[in-house]
Amino acid sequence: MxxxxxxxxxxxxxxxxxxxxxxxxxxxxxxxxADMLVTEFASSEALIxxxxxxxxxxVILDEERPIGIQIFGxxxxxMENAARIVEAANPEFIDINxxxxxxxxxxxxxxxxxxxxxxxxxxxxxxxxxxxxxPVTVKTRLGWDEKNIVILDVAKxxxxxxxxxxxxxxRTRTQGYSGxxxxxxxxxxxxxxxxxxxxxxxxxxxxxxxxxFETGCDAVMIGRGAIINPFIFLxxxxxxxxxxxLPQPTIQEKFDKCIEHLHLSVKYKGPRDGVxxxxxxxxxxxxxxxxxxxxxxxxxxxxxxxxxxxRLRDFLSExxxxxxxx
Ligand SMILES: Cc1cc2nc3c(=O)[nH]c(=O)nc-3n(C[C@H](O)[C@H](O)[C@H](O)COP(=O)(O)O)c2cc1C
Numbered sequence: 001m002x003x004x005x006x007x008x009x010x011x012x013x014x015x016x017x018x019x020x021x022x023x024x025x026x027x028x029x030x031x032x033x034a035d036m037l038v039t040e041f042a043s044s045e046a047l048i049x050x051x052x053x054x055x056x057x058x059v060i061l062d063e064e065r066p067i068g069i070q071i072f073g074x075x076x077x078x079m080e081n082a083a084r085i086v087e088a089a090n091p092e093f094i095d096i097n098x099x100x101x102x103x104x105x106x107x108x109x110x111x112x113x114x115x116x117x118x119x120x121x122x123x124x125x126x127x128x129x130x131x132x133x134x135p136v137t138v139k140t141r142l143g144w145d146e147k148n149i150v151i152l153d154v155a156k157x158x159x160x161x162x163x164x165x166x167x168x169x170x171r172t173r174t175q176g177y178s179g180x181x182x183x184x185x186x187x188x189x190x191x192x193x194x195x196x197x198x199x200x201x202x203x204x205x206x207x208x209x210x211x212x213f214e215t216g217c218d219a220v221m222i223g224r225g226a227i228i229n230p231f232i233f234l235x236x237x238x239x240x241x242x243x244x245x246l247p248q249p250t251i252q253e254k255f256d257k258c259i260e261h262l263h264l265s266v267k268y269k270g271p272r273d274g275v276x277x278x279x280x281x282x283x284x285x286x287x288x289x290x291x292x293x294x295x296x297x298x299x300x301x302x303x304x305x306x307x308x309x310x311r312l313r314d315f316l317s318e319x320x321x322x323x324x325x326x
Contacts, residue, residue, distance in 0.1 A: 001196045001218040003165045004135035006066040006092050010213060010240060011035035012233050013167075013198060015223030016070045016095065016139070020280070022057070024264035026064050028257065029226055033233030036219070037067045038139075041097045044073030044082035058089045065092060068137060072097035074109030076120070080127040087132040093164065094132060096125060098140040098154075101173045112173035115144045118154065122161050129162035139167035139200075142185055145174040151185055152192050159193045167198035167221055186215035204228070206239030213240070228284050230257065251289060251319070255312045258285035266305045275303055291319065 001011055014021060014029045016038040026037045039057060046054035058069050069091040073079045079096070086094050098121055100111025107113075114121040121138075129136050138158045143149035151168060158166050168189060170181035181201025190197050199217035203209050204225040212220045225232050231249050238246045249257075261281060266274035282299050286292045295315050302308050 001165075001198075003066075003093055003137065003196060006036065008035050008066075008219075011219045012209065012236055013219050013221040014038065014226060014233075015200060015221045016040050016097070017223055017227070019277070020227060022277075023059070023061065023064075023268045024261055024274075024278075025230075025281070026067070027061070027264055028230050028261045029233060030064055031260075032230050032257070033237050034222075034226075035066075035233075037064050038095055038221075039067065039069045039091075041070045041072045041100065042082070042086070044071050044075070044078045047071065047082040047085045048078055055085075058086055058091075060089060060091055067091050068093040068095040070095040070097050070139065072100060072105065072110050073124075074113065074120070076123045076127045079124045080131045083128040083132050083136070087134055091134065093135040093137050094128065095137045095139055095167070096128065096163075098138055099169055099173075101141070101176050106173065112141055112144065115140065115148075115150060115154070115173060118150065118157060121154070122157050125158060125161035125163055135164035136162065137165040137167065137198075138163045139169070139198075141169050142172050142182065145172050148172075149185075151189055155189045155193045155197075159195050163195060165196040165198060165218075166193065167200055170199070170201040183212060183215055186212070186217045190216040190218075203232075203236075206232075206236040206245065209236045210240060227281070228287055230261075230284060248288075252316060254285050254289070255316055258282070259309050259312060261285075262305055262308060271305065272303065275305055275308065291322070 001008055012034055013036045014034045018040045021040045042054050042057045060067050069086045071082050083094050097111055098114040105111040142151045155166055170183050170185055186199045196218040198219040198221050199212045200221040203222045209220045235246045262278050265278045269277055279300055286296055
């Protein structure tokens with residue numbers, strides 16, 4: 001797949017996820033095999049108003065490359081100005097959010113609301129393509145609802161407007177996350193455009209990614225599957241290459257990665273926010289482990305990263321023999 005200077009065969013892409021695809025999680029996914037990353041979305045209105053918290057969201061590290069920064073908004077002039085600010089942060093590409101389904105966004109004409117106003121979506125894409133030198137990509141859904149599936153029109157328009165790749169989460173806006181992602185659209189979309197197509201929706205295992213690639217899409221984007229299991233990138237790459245499953249990570253490997261992630265969280269978000277904001281990730285690292293109810297409860301109360309690390313290491317030595325036997 002080619003997006004500007006980025007050339008990767010069958011890349012696995014970490015999805016943009018608000019409050020999740022921040023620097024620490026992005027670094028972990030990169031170290032665990034993600035080929036390309038996209039930041040959580042940043043508000044165009046906040047960027048052009050210099051809101052510190054939002055400016056922080058577009059800071060990227062060299063280790064994360066290739067990476068795209070995602071922005072959202074409904075006002076073409078604001079999106080254009082925000083894109084210039086994002087370009088100065090030096091990502092490989094800028095991604096336009098045209099898929100966020102949450103009412104507080106769509107009621108302002110942002111995110112998936114653009115699926116109900118294709119001329120405005122086109123104006124925004126063209127304005128950004130004209131304003132910046134780096135590639136522009138678009139992430140969207142199939143349509144507003146099942147009666148208004150517009151993705152084939154959107155795909156052609158996005159390409160003609162100058163975007164260099166299209167990501168499709170194969171659900172409608174009204175679906176939110178309900179039902180199943182309908183991957184049958186990917187084949188039809190792929191046939192109608194010449195820019196790379198990134199498939200998205202419901203990848204939880206290596207064989208899911210393989211089946212999604214079989215639709216013809218150029219890249220596979222993984223969101224919730226990476227929260228539950230950040231090792232999914234390594235596991236999927238191995239499976240795509242060899243047709244064999246990697247052994248499941250051991251509890252030691254899971255806890256080591258958890259501790260590494262926790263320390264990155266503290267490094268980039270500070271001692272308090274870094275620990276509190278990390279709580280959503282315990283479920284992923286403890287997934288599929290038995291006898292962890294009490295540990296999980298304790299971790300959720302703890303506020304000091306050093307003590308959390310010690311508790312995890314103590315648990316490992318207490319339970320080493322039990323897990324070795326599994
Ligand atoms: C917690 C969370 C936050 C999300 N934030 C964003 C976002 O900032 N931008 C975006 O385009 N999509 C966002 N999404 C949607 C994901 O990028 C992805 O399209 C969706 O989760 C479907 O992929 P999956 O089934 O692999 O999770 C978010 C999803 C989740 C679960």
